[in-house]
Amino acid sequence: MIKTEGLSKTYVTKIKKGLFHKEKKKVEAVQNLNMVINKGKITGLLGINGAGKTTTIKMLSTLIEPTKGTAIIDDLDLKKDANEIKKKINMIAGGERMLYWRLTGKENLWYYGQIYNIPKDILIKRINKLLKLVGLFDDKDTPVERYSKGMKQRLQIARGLINDPTYIFMDEPTLGLDAPIARDLREYVKKLADEEEKGILLTSHYMNEVEELCDYIYVLDNGILIAEGSAKELALLVNDHKILRIEIDELSFELEKAINNICTQFSGEVKYTRREQHAEIYLTTKEDVSTSIATLLTQYNASIKKFLSEEPKLEDTIISLARREKNV
């Protein structure tokens, strides 16, 4: 288990003021962060840009030192036992970094295997296993520069597993990937947690990805932890309203007026979008009004194409949480 205890990071940046004068400015990237990452679970770390996600991952990865606080990784202290911790962790970043493009996929894994001092016989077996796992075995002798984006990202995952880490930090692992490749990668990530018992910390801008994968989520805003819980629990924190999405053939003025009345009655909001062939109605209300609306539509003989009761999306939740924090 990884447990952070008041993990904080302050950067000192220099801002140019005039030709020769530079002013120092303190930036508190992460403040007093307490979080837990369990083995066999996927933990999400969310926040809008500049929230402190990458700084947190780099601190946990021993790449940068915390200014205050620490993390305990399987009884090892991040500050005191960095060299031992390095053997237990690895990081997978999005984009096309962390690989040597002139080397083949196999040579890349071989080089990183040497860096981790993995015994020769184990390394050969592990390279072959990982290449098969990520579906690159047939392309193992092709230089990485000839790989597609998806292939490079899959090799990244293999690289991140070369030392058989207990914990993997994934920073935007599906960044810029096409939907089918991203879906495959999500499946690998799920397998890593479910079947191989890896503890995974995941950051992503794709909320559906986080919602699909993460067992538990931490939300950062300006370096401060503002919420935590499962996707459903987080949604409940801010979204106590119900969403109703309806599509009908024709929206009469009378029906619109009747829907408005129900909305007002239940402190809700309604948005109408009229298209050529149909109209869309998007309702958010404090209480479930689906029965009242369905009755109303029947009374007005509306031809219903869609009638969906939706849960609030994680994306809306994060934005609401960040807004709420600013207002406080």
Add this chain to the structure above:
Amino acid sequence: MRTRILYATFKRNFIIQRRAYPLEFFIGKILSAFYTVLTAYFMYNLLFKGQLNDSFSEFTGTSDYMSYVILGGGIYLFVVGTFLNVSRSLITEMRTGTIDSLMIAPFDRVGYFFGNMLQQTFTTSMEFLLAIIISIPFGINLTGINIPATILAFLISLVAYFGMSLILAAGMLYFRDTYISQNTVFLAILLLCGITYPIEYLPQWVQYISHIIPVTTSLNMIRNSVILGMGIPEQLNNFGYLMILAILYSVIGFKLLKRIEKIALENNLA
């Protein structure tokens, strides 16, 4: 030092170099060796008309300018090669986005840098040998060479160049620049360390600076061993002095690099 990292880095660089510059690399090496010798030849025969001031012999102990300058040029190739490979290694990792994946590992810097240096020494040695072969018709004289002294001088010199390149690497990483830093250092070495002329021609205060740059003593030792045939006992002071400089530069280099690495990784985020 972990020899596996040394070997792996040596092999990695070799493969990358071979794939990145298959033909251009080979032609480039031949040309740079040829240019070094040709420049020396033109300087001596066209600029100096084959005539040298008596002071040259007085300062160097020889009147064989061609051998003097070809060795100077060859050693300069080694220094430049070491700097280009070792000094630029970490900033190149940073630019290619591989620095995080290295630093997150239990990464042995000594093995890594030595791997970089040895791969460079291997390729530059080929270049140096080529320069020597090309130099034979231009008049290099190796008849009086003292082989043990030459080998020892060369080995200590490599460590000294290595130490210098670590300090330059820290500078490059801190300023996030390669071209201005490396070219300034290359020019300083060319002007101050006696590559094409004895440093005794320089003002006295500049000579003090020359003596704290290891390349000056290294060149003196190699020339003394190759051209004048001087043995190890006759050059003990020089060997000792260069050894001290080599250790000093390496220790300062590693310490500085460790500090700068942290700053560089944080600046990546700040």
